[in-house]
Amino acid sequence: xxxxxxxxxxxxxxxxxxxxxxxxxxxxxxxxxxxxxxxxxxxxxxxxxxxxxxxxxxxxxxxxxxxxxxxxxxxxxxxxxxxxxxxxxxxxxxxxxxxxxxxxxxxxxxxxxxxxxxxxxxxxxxxxxxxxxxxxxxxxxxxxxxxxxxxxxxxxxxxxxxxxxxxxxxxxxxxxxxxxxxxxxxxxxxxxxxxxxxxxxxxxxxxxxxxxxxxxxxxxxxxxxxxxxxxxxxxxxxxxxxxxxxxxxxxxxxxxxxxxxxxxxxxxxxxxxxxxxxxxxxxxxxxxxxxxxxxxxxxxxxxxxxxxxxxxxxxxxxxxxxxxxxxxxxxxxxxxxxxxxxxxxxxxxxxxxxxxxxxxxxxxxxxxxxxxxxxxxxxxxxxxxxxxxxxxxxxxxxxxxxxxxxxxxxxxxxxxxxxxxxxxxxxxxxxxxxxxxxxxxxxxxxxxxxxxxxxxxxxxxxxxxxxxxxxxxxxxxxxxxxxxxxxxxxxxxxxxxxxxxxxxxxxxxxxxxxxxxxxxxxxxxxxxxxxxxxxxxxxxxxxxxxx
Amino acid sequence: xxxxxxxxxxxxxxxxxxxxxxxxxxxxxxxxxxxxxxxxxxxxxxxxxxxxxxxxxxxxxxxxxxxxxxxxxxxxxxxxxxxxxxxxxxxxxxxxxxxxxxxxxxx
Numbered sequence: 001x002x003x004x005x006x007x008x009x010x011x012x013x014x015x016x017x018x019x020x021x022x023x024x025x026x027x028x029x030x031x032x033x034x035x036x037x038x039x040x041x042x043x044x045x046x047x048x049x050x051x052x053x054x055x056x057x058x059x060x061x062x063x064x065x066x067x068x069x070x071x072x073x074x075x076x077x078x079x080x081x082x083x084x085x086x087x088x089x090x091x092x093x094x095x096x097x098x099x100x101x102x103x104x105x106x107x108x109x110x111x112x113x114x115x116x117x118x119x120x121x122x123x124x125x126x127x128x129x130x131x132x133x134x135x136x137x138x139x140x141x142x143x144x145x146x147x148x149x150x151x152x153x154x155x156x157x158x159x160x161x162x163x164x165x166x167x168x169x170x171x172x173x174x175x176x177x178x179x180x181x182x183x184x185x186x187x188x189x190x191x192x193x194x195x196x197x198x199x200x201x202x203x204x205x206x207x208x209x210x211x212x213x214x215x216x217x218x219x220x221x222x223x224x225x226x227x228x229x230x231x232x233x234x235x236x237x238x239x240x241x242x243x244x245x246x247x248x249x250x251x252x253x254x255x256x257x258x259x260x261x262x263x264x265x266x267x268x269x270x271x272x273x274x275x276x277x278x279x280x281x282x283x284x285x286x287x288x289x290x291x292x293x294x295x296x297x298x299x300x301x302x303x304x305x306x307x308x309x310x311x312x313x314x315x316x317x318x319x320x321x322x323x324x325x326x327x328x329x330x331x332x333x334x335x336x337x338x339x340x341x342x343x344x345x346x347x348x349x350x351x352x353x354x355x356x357x358x359x360x361x362x363x364x365x366x367x368x369x370x371x372x373x374x375x376x377x378x379x380x381x382x383x384x385x386x387x388x389x390x391x392x393x394x395x396x397x398x399x400x401x402x403x404x405x406x407x408x409x410x411x412x413x414x415x416x417x418x419x420x421x422x423x424x425x426x427x428x429x430x431x432x433x434x435x436x437x438x439x440x441x442x443x444x445x446x447x448x449x450x451x452x453x454x455x456x457x458x459x460x461x462x463x464x465x466x467x468x469x470x471x472x473x474x475x476x477x478x479x480x481x482x483x484x485x486x487x488x489x490x491x492x493x494x495x496x497x498x499x500x501x502x503x504x505x506x507x508x509x510x511x512x513x514x515x516x517x518x519x520x521x522x523x524x525x526x527x528x529x530x531x532x533x534x535x536x537x538x539x540x541x542x543x544x545x546x547x
Numbered sequence: 548x549x550x551x552x553x554x555x556x557x558x559x560x561x562x563x564x565x566x567x568x569x570x571x572x573x574x575x576x577x578x579x580x581x582x583x584x585x586x587x588x589x590x591x592x593x594x595x596x597x598x599x600x601x602x603x604x605x606x607x608x609x610x611x612x613x614x615x616x617x618x619x620x621x622x623x624x625x626x627x628x629x630x631x632x633x634x635x636x637x638x639x640x641x642x643x644x645x646x647x648x649x650x651x652x653x654x
Contacts, residue, residue, distance in 0.1 A: 001610070085617045086594045089624055093590035104557035222609035229603075229611075246602045247613050257597040265595055298621045305618045518581050 004158045011348025012355065013233070015202075019195050026194035026314045027314025036389035037061050039407075041188035042371045043283045048109070050292050052193060054282040056364075058294060058300045059196030060280040061088075061271070062203075063142075064149030064358030065422070067307055070083055071332040078244030079349070088301040090268035099272055099281060099441045102143075103290050103527045106282050108525040113368070114436055115376035116279050121439045122447040123517025125380050131375035131432050132455050136274040136402070138429045139369045141421030142405035145280075146365075147173060148360040150333070153408070156335035165431045171410055176355065181403045184363045185396050189283055192363040199360050200443065202353035204303065206338075210350070210416045214341050218316050219493040227316035259480050259487040266491035269305030269518075270429045273436055275368035276361065287529040310334050317341070330469040362403070370398035393503040420476040424465050426481070427491040431457035434499050440526065447517050449505035457498030465492045579634050586631045590624045 005485065021464075030047065032040050039046055048056060066084070076427060086297060095510045111117055114135070118130035123189055159172050195201030215221050232244035248260040314320045314333040329535045338350045374395040378523045379386045386394070468478045468490075480487045593599060600616040607615040 079613065082617060086597075089594045089617070089620055090591050092628060093587045094625055096631065134636060178647055220609060225609060225611055225614070247603055247611065248597055261595055261597045272608075288632075291628075294634060295625045298625040298628075299625075301621045302618065305621065397596045408574070517650070 005123040005344050006349040008157055008351060009159070011345060012352045013243070015198075015349070015352035015356065019359065020183065020196055022193040022198065023187060023359075027187040028450055029190050033422070036392045038371060038374070038388065038391050039110070039394060041392045042112055042367055043279065044193055044504045046283055046285065048284045048289070049286075050284075050296070053199050053280070053289050053293050054296050055196040056193045056283065057277070057280045057297060059192065060277055060302060060333050060361040061197050061361075061365050062298070062300055062396035063146055063361040064354050065142075065365050066304065067203075067354050067357060068152050068331050068334060069117055069145075070150045070304065070308050071311035071314065072333045075314050075324065075333040076244065076311075076330045078228065078246055079248050080245065080260060080263075081311060082308055083260050083267070085305045086260070086264035087267040087271070087459050087532045088265060088304050089298070091271040092294045093300055095103065095272040096291065098437045098440050099294070100287050100290050102278065102436075103281055103284070104272055104287055104528045105440070105521055105526050108528050109285075109520065113371045113375045114273075114275060114283070114432070115372055117286040118435055119376065119380070120520040121221075121443070122435070122450070123519065124447040124451075127435060127447050127451055127454075128380065131287075131435065132181040132452055134428050134432050134458070135372045137370045139275060139365045140424035141363045141408055141409060141425055142274075142404065143369075143403065143411035144363050145422050146362040147177065147407065147410035148354050149358045149532075150176060150284075152329075153335050153354050154487070155430045155519065156332055156339055157351060159288050173411075174407070176359070177407055180363060181357050181366075181400055182361040184366055184399055184403070188396075189279065189364065189367055190415050192360045192367075193283070195356065195363075196360050199353065199356045201347060203357055205352040206346070206353050207303050207306050209346070210341070211312065212311075212336070217341055217431070218313060223479040224312050224316040231315050259489065261477065262489040262492045266430055266489040266495070267426055269433055269495075270426045272490065273433050275372055279364055279368040279371065286531070287527075292537075299536065305402065307334075308336060308403075314336055325410045332345040337456075362406075366399040367395070370395040374397045397512055420465070423476075423479045426459060426461060427494055428466060429463035430491040430495045431498055433495060433526045434502055438502075442539070443516075443519055444506065445468065445502050446506040446509040448509050448514060448516065449502045452505055452547040453498040453500075453502035456501050460497050461490055461494035464493065576638055580639050583631045583634045583638075586627045586634075590627045594620060 004016050027035075032045055035041065043122040070081055073084075102114075105111070105121075106117055109116070109120055111120065113132070114133040118131045119125060122128075131185055151170070154172055206259055212254045212340045215224060229246045233242055233247045235241065236243045248257045272281075284293075311333060314324065317337060317340060320333065320337045323340075324330060324333050325335075335351065335354075338347050339421055342350065346475075354493060374386075374391050378394050378398075379391060383390070431454050434445070434453060438445055438450075464481050465479065469475060470479055479491070480489050481493070482488075482492055594617075600613055602613060603611045605612055
């Protein structure tokens with residue numbers, strides 16, 4: 001720890017302590033008479049208004065990994081990294097279409113997870129299990145990646161570079177994660193909701209300052225774009241092709257426009273199907289709050305666009321570019337850029353923002369995965385008569401297990417493994433899109449047809465992703481493969497296979513009179529907007545404070 | 548599957564009711580419905596169709612068109628979805644009496 005900058009370290013530490021305190025105090029925020037209910041621990045009383053929902057969803061959608069990985073991709077490959085900007089734009093109109101319906105139906109029936117909806121809509125425990133399985137599978141590496149984001153910052157801070165022993169080296173990471181695990185256990189969704197205020201404020205401040213200040217240090221935007229354009233046009237000695245693309249091209253030089261568009265569309269469709277985002281959505285009080293937030297949240301997408309540009313700033317700054325090259329890790333681009341551009345006290349704020357930015361989504365992801373496990377696996381298959389109190393306790397413990405699983409993931413496995421799994425996570429999550437979003441509109445699909453389609457999509461997506469190779473790696477080299485001469489995001493190909501199978505099998509199964517399952521939902525419930533929490537909750541849960 | 552197949556006694560079957568119920572406000576306000584559709588569809592398509600904006604020129608200040616377009620797009624999506632929300636309130640006709648309502652109507 002010899003080369004640690006004291007100012008940076010102190011600021012990060014102080015902000016972390018503040019966040020920890022807020023995390024524990026959050027348990028008292030809007031405190032209900034009965035805390036031992038999943039509506040309380042897992043959804044914070046389902047009472048959040050527009051303001052809190054904006055902060056919560058914003059903190060939930062844009063993870064620390066986003067702040068690290070998107071600029072890293074831009075730094076390494078150029079314009080293809082901006083698919084992330086395109087996809088966050090598209091995510092809102094897509095979510096605007098189906099998310100209010102999902103909120104309404106879950107509110108009316110008091111459902112906590114997307115798996116509950118699948119169970120009620122199709123009368124199928126198997127399909128709900130598929131949903132829960134996919135959700136947990138996709139969330140684990142995602143949480144692990146939050147840790148990778150924290151590690152990138154800690155590495156540049158010099159905190160964990162001194163020892164060769166993994167566990168000594170990552171001690172600060174363990175401490176941060178232990179604190180996160182405990183306050184999530186105690187406060188449930190209230191903790192990330194409260195911390196999201198601090199996170200979002202810090203992120204907004206450092207991104208806006210950086211966007212106005214760094215270009216003045218680097219000779220203006222014209223120079224930054226010019227340097228990037230020259231850099232990505234130069235020929236890479238390893239492949240004999242240009243390093244990247246400055247504008248998505250129609251030629252097949254790695255990043256084609258079709259690739260860009262399908263990546264953006266697939267990721268946008270997956271975004272609001274991720275269980276942790278649905279958890280954040282279901283915590284809001286009214287249907288209108290969801291819609292209003294779809295037009296307020298793009299303010300965050302602006303932020304992401306600016307963050308992506310940090311990748312070009314890192315290219316344009318020779319010192320940063322050299323450091324990243326020396327470390328051989330593009331993920332260090334943003335931390336190095338800040339360290340070189342800013343005085344230590346501001347670097348401290350920015351680093352704290354990224355670390356805290358990891359804690360909010362990691363907590364919500366753990367809660368979402370825990371709720372899926374409790375509701376759709378534990379209660380469904382092992383203890384159907386579980387009381388709300390038992391469910392809550394189960395979820396609390398499951399959240400700890402999920403987090404420590406992710407920690408082992410992040411520390412034991414090579415980082416590329418987590419990144420590949422996260423990439424696969426998007427492909428996997430897309431495979432529940434037909435049953436979830438399709439189910440919000442129609443019962444036409446047969447449940448077994450959906451299950452078969454899901455299975456085929458999962459298998460195809462996994463194999464296709466495994467087989468992607470490039471000049472330097474033989475497997476998991478990217479998220480796109482070539483179909484009919486076009487480079488297409490694997491998730492899109494997989495979901496097409498998924499839907500085609502479901503469409504073909506549905507009439508066959510129906511003709512064979514295979515049982516369709518009971519539908520618990522009524523048409524008008526999809527547009528309902530109940531003011532109070534639904535009836536079947538224990539006393540006190542329905543009481544809401546204003547706010 | 549643990550659930551035996553039962554014919555739903557409630558009007559929740561896969562056929563009929565959802566469609567008729569959902570169509571009612573749309574049929575009552577065809578222009579408003581179309582406007583909402585156009586706003587949402589345009590929000591998606593104008594970023595999905597990459598050739599529209601994958602150009603370096605015209606530059607806006609120092610910004611290549613591609614990057615300027617993506618950043619300028621976000622406030623526009625926000626406005627488009629906000630307009631769509633406003634229009635959707637008009638779909639929920641009081642005379643209809645159906646459960647199609649928004650928080651805003653009640654407030």
